[in-house]
Amino acid sequence: xxxxxxxxxxTDFDHKSLNALQKVTLRAVVMSFLFFGLxxxxxxxxxxxxxxxxxPIPHMFFHPAHFFSIMTVHPIVGIFGSTYQLVFGAFMFxxxxxxxxxxxxxxxxxxxxxxxxxGTAMSWIAAFVWQYAPLYTLYWPLPADTNQFSVVGGIVxxxxxxxxxxxxxxxxxxxxxxxxxxxxxxxxKTTKELLISGFGIxxxxxxxxxxxxxxxxxxxxxxxxxxxxxxxxxxxxxLDAIVILSAGxxxxxxxxxxxxxxxxxxxxxxxxxxxxxxxxGLDLVADGLVLIYVAGSWYLLATLxxxxxxxxxxVARAALMLELLVSWMVWSHHLLADQGQPEMMKLIxxxxxxxxxxxxxxxxxxxxxxxxxxxxPLKMTPPLAYLLGGLVGFGLAVPAAxxxxxxxxxxVLHNTQWIIFAHVHIALIVGLYMTxxxxxxxxxxxxxxxxxxxxxxxxWTHFWLYLIGGIGMGAFAGMAGLDGMLRRHLYxxxxxxxxxILAAICGTMVLIAWAIFLFNIVMSVGVKGxxxxxxxxxxxxxxxxxxxxxx
Amino acid sequence: MTFASSKELLSFHWMAxxxxxxxxxxxxxxxxxxxxxKEKAKSIVRIPFYGYMAFLVAxxxxxxxxxxxxxxxVSQDIMRHHIKPDASYEFxxxxxxxxxxxxxxxxxxxxxxxxxxxSRDLVYGFGLFRQDGSMVMQMQVNPGTDVNGILDSNDxxxxxxxxxxxxxxxxxxxxxxxxxEKTGDSKMIVEKWLTVQGCKEGGKK
Ligand code: HEM
Numbered sequence: 001x002x003x004x005x006x007x008x009x010x011t012d013f014d015h016k017s018l019n020a021l022q023k024v025t026l027r028a029v030v031m032s033f034l035f036f037g038l039x040x041x042x043x044x045x046x047x048x049x050x051x052x053x054x055x056p057i058p059h060m061f062f063h064p065a066h067f068f069s070i071m072t073v074h075p076i077v078g079i080f081g082s083t084y085q086l087v088f089g090a091f092m093f094x095x096x097x098x099x100x101x102x103x104x105x106x107x108x109x110x111x112x113x114x115x116x117x118x119g120t121a122m123s124w125i126a127a128f129v130w131q132y133a134p135l136y137t138l139y140w141p142l143p144a145d146t147n148q149f150s151v152v153g154g155i156v157x158x159x160x161x162x163x164x165x166x167x168x169x170x171x172x173x174x175x176x177x178x179x180x181x182x183x184x185x186x187x188x189k190t191t192k193e194l195l196i197s198g199f200g201i202x203x204x205x206x207x208x209x210x211x212x213x214x215x216x217x218x219x220x221x222x223x224x225x226x227x228x229x230x231x232x233x234x235x236x237x238x239l240d241a242i243v244i245l246s247a248g249x250x251x252x253x254x255x256x257x258x259x260x261x262x263x264x265x266x267x268x269x270x271x272x273x274x275x276x277x278x279x280x281g282l283d284l285v286a287d288g289l290v291l292i293y294v295a296g297s298w299y300l301l302a303t304l305x306x307x308x309x310x311x312x313x314x315v316a317r318a319a320l321m322l323e324l325l326v327s328w329m330v331w332s333h334h335l336l337a338d339q340g341q342p343e344m345m346k347l348i349x350x351x352x353x354x355x356x357x358x359x360x361x362x363x364x365x366x367x368x369x370x371x372x373x374x375x376x377p378l379k380m381t382p383p384l385a386y387l388l389g390g391l392v393g394f395g396l397a398v399p400a401a402x403x404x405x406x407x408x409x410x411x412v413l414h415n416t417q418w419i420i421f422a423h424v425h426i427a428l429i430v431g432l433y434m435t436x437x438x439x440x441x442x443x444x445x446x447x448x449x450x451x452x453x454x455x456x457x458x459x460w461t462h463f464w465l466y467l468i469g470g471i472g473m474g475a476f477a478g479m480a481g482l483d484g485m486l487r488r489h490l491y492x493x494x495x496x497x498x499x500x501i502l503a504a505i506c507g508t509m510v511l512i513a514w515a516i517f518l519f520n521i522v523m524s525v526g527v528k529g530x531x532x533x534x535x536x537x538x539x540x541x542x543x544x545x546x547x548x549x550x551x
Numbered sequence: 552m553t554f555a556s557s558k559e560l561l562s563f564h565w566m567a568x569x570x571x572x573x574x575x576x577x578x579x580x581x582x583x584x585x586x587x588x589k590e591k592a593k594s595i596v597r598i599p600f601y602g603y604m605a606f607l608v609a610x611x612x613x614x615x616x617x618x619x620x621x622x623x624x625v626s627q628d629i630m631r632h633h634i635k636p637d638a639s640y641e642f643x644x645x646x647x648x649x650x651x652x653x654x655x656x657x658x659x660x661x662x663x664x665x666x667x668x669x670s671r672d673l674v675y676g677f678g679l680f681r682q683d684g685s686m687v688m689q690m691q692v693n694p695g696t697d698v699n700g701i702l703d704s705n706d707x708x709x710x711x712x713x714x715x716x717x718x719x720x721x722x723x724x725x726x727x728x729x730x731x732e733k734t735g736d737s738k739m740i741v742e743k744w745l746t747v748q749g750c751k752e753g754g755k756k
Contacts, residue, residue, distance in 0.1 A: 064730035135724055139674045141694070148726040271674055271693045272703075312600075337676075338691045339705045343629050355611030362607045366600070369582060378586050388583050395575040399610075403568065406615055407629075408622030411688050412557040415676065415722050422568075475572070482561045484685035486678075488724040492735035495684060 006523050011452040013525040015532025019541040020106040021093060022447045026533045028089025028113040029440070029447075033518060035081035035120060036433075040511045042074040047504045052494020055504075067490050068135070069127035072157075075136040078428070079285065080164045081120035086436055087293060088112055088171045091230050093447060093544065094300070095175055098224045101184040102543040104177035108170050115167030122160030126153045135488060137282070138247060140274040141266035144254035151259045158248045158255070165245040172238050179223065179231060184546065189222050197222035198231040203317025210314075225313060229296020232320050236288030236327055243281020247274075272340045280331040287357060288327035290432060292320060294394065295364035297435050301387050302368045304442055306375030316367050323360045330354045333405035337414040346407060354405040361398045365391055382459050386438035389467050393431025396471070397423050400478075413481065417496075420487040421503070422478025429470040429510065437466075437517075446544060454523035462517045469509025476503040552621045555712050555754045557687055560622060623710065624688070627663070631708045636665035643702065644692060645671030647729045647738055649719070655743075660750035663710045669702035670694040676722025677705070679745060681715055689722040711747040713754045719744045 018026070048055040049062055060066055092112070096103045103109060126132045130153025134143040143154060180194055196202050197218075205217035223231065250269065257264045299310050310316060332349035335341040368391065378384060400423040404413045413419060444453070453459060477485075480499040485491070494500070522530060554560040598606075619625050627634065638658070643650040650671070658664055668677045670692045678689030688709055695703040721729060721739040729739055750756060 062735050064727035064732065064735055067735075068724070068727050131727075133727060139723075142673055142724075142726055145673065145726060148728050266672075267694070267696060271695050275674075275693070335691075337689065338693060339707060340693055340695070340703055351615050352612075355615070358611040359604065359607045363604070366603060372586060373582075376586055376591075377589050380583070380587050384586075385583070388579055392576055392579045395579065396572055399571060399575075400568065402611060402614065403564070406618050408560075408618035408625040409564070411624055411628070411690075412561060412686050414689060414691075416686065471576075479565070482565050484680055484683075486720070486722060489720075490730050490735050490737070 006454065006526065008527050010526030010529045011454055011524050013448060013451040013529040015525075015529050015535070016538060017449050018447075018533075018537060019539040019544070020537040021096060021103055021109075021542050021544055022449070023533055023537045024106055024109040024113070025089050025093040025443075025447050027110070028085050028092075030530065030533060031113055031117050032082045032086035032089065033514075033521070035077050035085065037514055037518065038124075039074055039078035039082055040507075040514050042070050042077065044504070044507050044511055045070055046074065047500065047507050050491050050494075050496070051500045051504050052497050053492065054494065062490075062492050064490055065131040065133065068133035069131040071488065072133045072135050073124045073127040076123045076161070076164075077120055079136075080116060080161075083428070083432065083436075084164070084168065085113060085116050086440075088116070088168075090436070090439055090443065091293075092171070092174060093443065095178050095227060095230060096543045097446070097545065098227050098300075099179065099184070099186065100543075100546045101178060101181055101186065102541070102546075104174050104181060106540070106542045108174045112167045112171045112174070115163050115170065119160045119163030119165075119167060122163065123157050124160075126157035126160060129153065130156070132157045138251065138278060140269055140271045140278075141254075143251045144258070144266055146255070146258045146263070151255050154255045155252065155259075158252045162245060162248050162252075165241045165248070168237060168241040172234050172241070175230065175234055179227065186222065193222050198228060200228055200232065200317040200321040203228075203314040204321065206314045207318055221317070225310060225316060226296045226300035228317055229292055229299065229320055232324050233289040233292035233296065235324060236284040236292065239328075240281045240284035240288065243277065243284070247278050247281070272335075272338060275335060275338065276331065276341075279334040280328075283331040283334060284327060286427075287330050287354075288324070290427075291327070291357065291361060292323050294390070294432060294435055295320065295323065295361070297439055298364055298368040298387065298390070299371075301383060301435070301438050301442060302371040305381070305384050305387065306371060306378065308371065308375050311367050311370040311374060315363070319360055319363050322356070326353060326356045326360060330357065330405075333401075333410075336405070336407055336410035351406060355402060358398060358402050361394060365395065381441075382463065383438045383441040385463055386434045386441060389463070390431055390433075390435030390438060392467075393426055393429070393434055393470070396474070397427035397431050400426070415487055416481035417477045417485045417487050418481025420477075421474045421481065425477070426471065426474035430467065430474070433470075434467070437463075448525070451524055454520050458516050458520040462513045462520065465509045465513035465516070469506045469513060472506030473503050473510060476500075476506060554622055558681075558685060558713075561685070624708075627708050627710065631665075631706065634663065634708060636708055637662040639665040639667065641667040641669075641704075643669045643671055644675050644677075644721070647721075647725060649739070649741060652719075652741070652744075656745045658711050658745060658747045660714065660747060660756045661710065661712060663708055665706060665708050667704045667706040668692045669704060671702065673725040674723050675725050675739070676720075677707075678720050678722035679709075679717040680720055681717060682743075687717055691723055692721075712750060714747050714750045716743045717745045717747075718742050 045061050048057045092109045130150040132149050132153030202218040202221045209217055254264055303310050329349050330353050332345045333354045336346055336350050403409055476499045480496040485496045642652040672694055675692040676689055677692050679687040690705055690707045692705045719741040730737055
C-alpha cells in the first residue's frame with residue numbers, strides 16, 4: 001500500500017464499525033494526545049529560554065509576560081486538557097466494560113470532552129491574547145491583580161477553568177450513575193452493597209474475618225478492584241473540582257467588581273488561609289486521584305496482561321481506602337516554607353501523614369510486581385513494557401516526594417527545579433503517562449475493533465525515546481535545582497546552561513517520541529478514520545462486549 | 552552526623568538519591584528481564600511482605616528523625632520564637648521592591664540572625680544565594696494582616712557558619728512586573744547583600 005493511501009485510509013480501521021461508546025472514548029483520547037503535543041512544545045519553549053540567549057528560539061519568548069503566560073497555561077493544558085481527558089475517556093469506557101453495564105449517558109460523555117476541550121482552549125487563549133499569567137497555583141491575590149493583568153483576560157481564563165470543572169463534575173455524575181445502575185450483573189444488588197464494595201469495606205471485612213478464622217464477608221465483591229479504584233479516586237476528583245471551582249468564582253467576583261469600577265479589597269481574603277484551601281484541593285489531584293487512579297490502573301493492567309487474579313486483592317482493596325484518607329490530610333507538605341503555617345500542621349500533615357504515601361504506593365508497586373512475577377514467563381509486549389516504565393516513574397518520584405516533604409530538606413528544595421522536575425515531571429511524564437500508554441495499548445483492540453497498528457518498530461522507538469527522555473529531563477533539571485536553580489523564575493543569561501542543554505536534549509526526545517506516537521496512530525486509523533471518529537456513530541450501543549448476553 | 556551548611560546537605564542528598572535512582576531503575580530492569588525468561592531467576596535476597604512494609608515505615612519515619620538530628624535549622628525553626636537572635640532585620644516588600652531593607656548586612660561567624668519580612672501586596676519569597684548560584688535558604692513571604700491591621704510576619708532564624716557573600720532573591724513568582732520588561736532581568740535581586748566573616752576555612756569559628 002502506498003504511503004498516501006495508508007495515510008488517508010489507515011491499516012484496516014473502519015470508523016463505521018464503532019459503536020457510540022467506542023467513538024466517544026476515542027474522541028477524548030485524540031484530544032488528549034493533541035493537547036500533549038501542545039504541552040510538550042510549550043515546555044520546550046520554556047526550557048530553551050532557560051538554556052540562555054544563544055538558544056535557537058525567537059527572542060519574544062524571553063519577554064517576561066510572554067514566558068509566564070506560557071508557564072501558566074502549560075500545566076492547564078497538561079493536567080486538564082491532556083491527562084484528565086485521557087483518564088476520563090478511558091474510565092468512561094472501562095467502567096461499562098468491567099461492570100458489564102451500559103454507560104449511563106453517551107451524551108454526557110460527549111459533553112465532558114467538549115467542555116474540557118473548550119475550557120482548556122479558553123484558558124490558553126486568555127494567556128495567548130491577554131497574557132494573563134498568575135500561574136496555575138493562583139496564589140491570592142495575584143489572579144485578581146489588575147495592575148498586572150487584564151480583567152478580560154482573567155475572566156476568559158477563569159471561565160475556561162470553570163468549564164473544565166463543569167466537565168469534570170459531569171464525568172463524575174456519569175461514572176457514579178453507571179456504577180450504581182441496578183441493571184445487568186448488578187440487577188439484584190442493593191445500593192448499600194455497591195457502596196460497601198465501592199469504599200473497599202468488603203475487602204477490609206474479608207481481612208478481619210480471615211484474622212478471626214471466619215468465612216469471608218463477601219466471596220464475590222460487587223465491584224471489580226479497578227472499578228473500586230475509579231470509584232475511590234473519583235471522590236477526590238469531586239472534592240478537587242469543588243475547590244478549584246470555588247476559588248475560580250472568588251477570582252471572578254473580584255475581576256467583575258474591578259471591571260465595574262468598584263474594586264473590592266483583596267486583603268479581605270487571607271493569603272495563607274487561601275493557600276491552605278487551594279492546596280488542599282489541588283493536592284487531591286496529585287496525591288489523591290493520580291495515586292489512586294494509578295494504583296487501580298496498575299492492578300487492572302497486571303491482571304489483563306497476565307490473565308490472572310491480583311495478588312493480595314483484599315489488602316489492595318483496603319489500601320485504597322487508606323489512600324483516600326491519607327490524600328485528604330497531606331496538603332501541608334506544600335506549605336513547609338510558609339512560616340505562618342502552624343508547626344503542628346507541618347509536622348503532622350506535611351511530614352508524618354505524607355510519609356504514608358510511601359507505604360500505600362510501595363504496596364501498590366509490590367502487589368503489581370508480584371502479580372506479574374507469578375505469571376512468568378511473559379512476553380515483553382508494549383503494554384507490559386509501558387507498565388514497567390510507569391512503575392519506574394513512581395519508583396523514582398514518590399521517594400523524591402517523601403524526601404522533600406521534610407522541614408529540613410524543604411528549606412533548600414522548595415520552589416527549585418528539583419521539585420518540579422525530579423518529582424513532578426518524573427511522576428507525570430514517566431509514572432503517569434507510561435501507565436496511561438500501557439492502558440492505551442491494552443484498550444486499543446477493544447476500542448478500535450482490532451485495528452492493526454501501523455508499525456511495531458515505531459511503538460518501540462516511542463517507548464525508548466520517551467522513557468530515556470523523560471527520566472533524563474527530570475534528572476538534569478533536578479540537578480540544576482540542587483545547584484540552586486529556582487522554578488517559576490526567568491533566567492535570561494543561561495545561568496545553569498550545561499544542565500539546561502542536557503535537559504533540553506532529553507525534552508526534545510520526549511517531543512520527538514510524541515510525534516512518532518502520533519504518526520503511528522494516524523497511519524493506523526488514517527486521516528479519514530480520524531475524521532470519522534468525530535462523526536456521529538451509527539450504532540448507538542453504549543456498552544462493550546455484552547450485547548450477546550442481553551439477547 | 553551534622554550538616555553545617557545547605558551545600559553539604561545538598562551534596563549528600565545528590566549522592567544518596569542518585570544511588571537510589573540507579574538502584575530502582577536497575578531493579579525494575581532486572582525484573583523485566585527475568586519476567587520473560589523461562590528459567591526461574593535466582594533471587595538474591597528473599598524479602599518477606601511484612602519485612603518490606605516495615606522497611607517502608609522505617610524509611611518514611613526514620614528519614615524525618617535523621618534530618619531532625621542532622622540538619623541544625625529544623626529544631627531552630629520550630630523553636631524560633633523562644634530563641635534570642637544575635638541580630639534582627641525587619642523589612643517589607645511591595646510592588647516588587649524591597650522596602651526599608653538595610654543596604655548591606657555583615658554577620659560574624661556563628662551568629663544567629665532573624666529575618667522578618669512583611670508583604671504589602673502579593674506573595675513573594677525571601678532567599679539567600681551564594682555567588683555560585685546555590686541556595687543558602689529561603690522562605691515564602693505571604694501578605695496578610697492581623698486583627699489590628701498590622702502586616703503578618705514571615706520570620707526565619709539562620710545561623711551562619713561559613714564565610715561568604717550572599718545575594719537576596721525573591722523565591723516566589725509575583726507576576727511579570729518582577730522582571731525588567733526589556734532585558735528580562737529580575738528587579739528583585741539584591742547583589743552581595745549579606746557578608747559573613749570570621750569563619751575558618753572549613754567553616755565555624
Ligand atoms: C516535553 C514535555 C515537557 C517539558 C519539556 C516541560 C517543561 C517544563 C518547564 C521548562 C517548566 C517550567 C519550570 C520552571 O522553570 O518553573 C514546566 C513546568 C510545569 N510543567 Fe512541564 N514540561 C513537559 C510536560 C509536562 C506535562 C505533560 C505536564 C502535565 C501533565 C507538565 C506539568 C507542569 C507543571 C504542573 C509545571 C509547573 C508550573 C508552575 O510552576 O506554575 N509538564 N514544564
